[in-house]
Amino acid sequence: MSFAYSMYSSRERLIYFMSKARNEACWCGSGKKYKKCHADFDAKMDEIKFNPIRGQVRPPKNIINTPEDILGIKKSAVINGAVLDMMTEMIKPGINTLSLDEAAKDYIESHGGVPACLNYEGFPKSICVSVNNVVCHGIPSKKTILKEGDIVNVDVTTILNGYYSDASRMYIVGGKTTPEAQRLVDVTKEIMELGIAAIHPWGWVGDIGAACKKHAKKNGYSVVTALGGHGVGKAFHLDPFVSHYADASTGMLLAPGMVLTVEPMINEGTYLVDVDEKDGWTVRTHDGKLSAQWEKTVLVTDTGVEILAE
Ligand code: MF3
Ligand code: CO
Ligand code: CO
Numbered sequence: 001m002s003f004a005y006s007m008y009s010s011r012e013r014l015i016y017f018m019s020k021a022r023n024e025a026c027w028c029g030s031g032k033k034y035k036k037c038h039a040d041f042d043a044k045m046d047e048i049k050f051n052p053i054r055g056q057v058r059p060p061k062n063i064i065n066t067p068e069d070i071l072g073i074k075k076s077a078v079i080n081g082a083v084l085d086m087m088t089e090m091i092k093p094g095i096n097t098l099s100l101d102e103a104a105k106d107y108i109e110s111h112g113g114v115p116a117c118l119n120y121e122g123f124p125k126s127i128c129v130s131v132n133n134v135v136c137h138g139i140p141s142k143k144t145i146l147k148e149g150d151i152v153n154v155d156v157t158t159i160l161n162g163y164y165s166d167a168s169r170m171y172i173v174g175g176k177t178t179p180e181a182q183r184l185v186d187v188t189k190e191i192m193e194l195g196i197a198a199i200h201p202w203g204w205v206g207d208i209g210a211a212c213k214k215h216a217k218k219n220g221y222s223v224v225t226a227l228g229g230h231g232v233g234k235a236f237h238l239d240p241f242v243s244h245y246a247d248a249s250t251g252m253l254l255a256p257g258m259v260l261t262v263e264p265m266i267n268e269g270t271y272l273v274d275v276d277e278k279d280g281w282t283v284r285t286h287d288g289k290l291s292a293q294w295e296k297t298v299l300v301t302d303t304g305v306e307i308l309a310e
Contacts, residue, residue, distance in 0.1 A: 022039060023035065028061070041255070045058065054247075056251065065257045065259050069233055073164070073299075074308055076113065076163045077310075079111045079113045080165040081309065083107050083108060084310075087100060087154045091146060096144060096146070104156060108126070112160060114159040115127065115156075130153040131144060132151060135227075138281075139279055139282060149173060149181070150177070152173060155168035155295060157236060164236050166297050167261075167295050167297060169294060170188070181290055183219075188266040188293065191264045194215050196296060198210065199254060199305040201256045204250055205251040206243070209242070210246055213244070216244075216245075216264070222270060224273055224291070227283065228244055229260055229263045231258065240252035242260055244263075264293065269285060272287070273286055296310045
């Protein structure tokens with residue numbers, strides 16, 4: 001076919017090219033024909049009015065995952081979840097946090113994975129273990145010995161065949177702590193769950209932070225704003241940044257195929273945090289009070305949200 005003789009109007013040419021494109025491979029990389037893959041998605045996207053006053057932005061195409069990508073993340077998450085399960089057995093009064101790190105590294109590597117944290121931007125260990133007033137990025141150490149009543153976050157990220165899964169849980173050393181610490185741990189889990197429940201296809205990333213903020217405020221807790229969740233999948237930290245303290249209907253659009261983490265860090269006292277000047281990693285509450293965090297990796301689906309890693 002040639003247009004050299006102006007047999008076609010420009011509108012006819014456009015229709016010709018578009019019909020051709022509709023039969024070509026989708027931009028998402030699924031290998032399916034565009035018309036059977038993301039044609040409806042793009043049509044839906046074109047209808048949406050992005051309000052810059054609310055910071056509303058379109059998600060870039062590279063963070064839309066294919067079914068194959070999602071399967072890859074889920075396989076990675078099997079290993080990741082097993083490490084977190086293993087921590088339930090291992091965390092006891094008297095154990096040092098380096099032993100937890102070594103067991104996690106062994107498990108991940110012996111199952112064909114790679115611990116994503118190891119050497120990530122210079123992080124020296126395979127997992128993060130954050131005790132009491134440590135908000136996140138605690139470096140496992142032989143010198144950090146867990147004692148009865150400590151509240152501990154273990155954050156694990158596994159890479160399997162290039163796919164990242166990221167999750168963390170809280171553990172109570174010896175199974176019993178103060179009522180105050182227990183309430184912080186329980187409410188933080190609720191905050192994460194409410195954040196996840198606020199995710200809807202064609203909603204906004206700010207909806208997550210709005211739900212988290214609301215439940216934290218209601219319980220008299222503060223939300224750490226300096227750090228947040230993130231897109232994840234073919235890399236560790238992708239767009240969007242997931243604030244846990246935001247307003248509804250703000251930020252990036254949530255489109256089916258996006259994979260992100262919801263990982264609120266919730267403090268008893270001030271939201272302010274400090275980074276350890278010596279190690280450059282350990283984040284602590286500014287006032288020395290307790291902090292808790294839970295994290296899951298989730299997928300925005302056509303109808304709602306699916307947990308990929310926990
Ligand atoms: N797993 C953490 C997160 O949820 C990141 C840890 S980065 C590290 O994003 F370098 F500290 F390990
Ligand atoms: Co994590
Ligand atoms: Co994360």
